[in-house]
Amino acid sequence: MKAVEIYTSDSCIQCIKAKEFLKSNNVEYIERNISKNSQDRRALIDMGYMSIPVTIINGQHVLGFDLNRMKNLLGI
Template identity: 35%
Template sequence: MQNVTVYTKNNCIQCLMTKKTLTQYGISYSEKNVENDAEALAFLKDKGYQSVPVVFSGDREPVHGFRPDLLAKLNQAM
C-alpha cells in the first residue's frame, strides 16, 4: 500500500470531508497541518499550492480540494 499524506489546516470543512472519505475507504494516511507545521506549509507553497486539502500518494497526481471522484479513483488504485 502506498503512503498517503493529507495536508490540512484547522477549521477546514473540505479537509474534514477528505479525511472522512479516506477513512470510509479504509485508506490509512498521515496528516500534516500547515497551521502547526512550517515545513509542511513551505512544502505546499514550493509545489505551488495555496489552499488545502492536498492529498499525496506515491507518484500519483495529488488530489487538491475535496474531490470525492478522485478519492474514489485513489481507493481503486490502492
C-alpha cells in the same frame, strides 16, 4: 497499500470531509497540518499550492476534496 498524505488545516471543512472519507474507507494516511507545522506549510507552497486540502495518493496530487478522483486513485 497506497501511499497517502494529506495537507490540512484546523479550520478547513473540506479537509475534515476528506479525512472522514479516508477513515471510512480504512485508508491509512499521513496528515500534514499546515496550521501546526510551518515546514509542512512551506512544503505545500513549494509544490505550488496555496489552498487545501491537497491529497497525494501514490504521487498523484488531488486539489480540494475531489471525491471521484480520490476514489479512482485509491481503486475504491
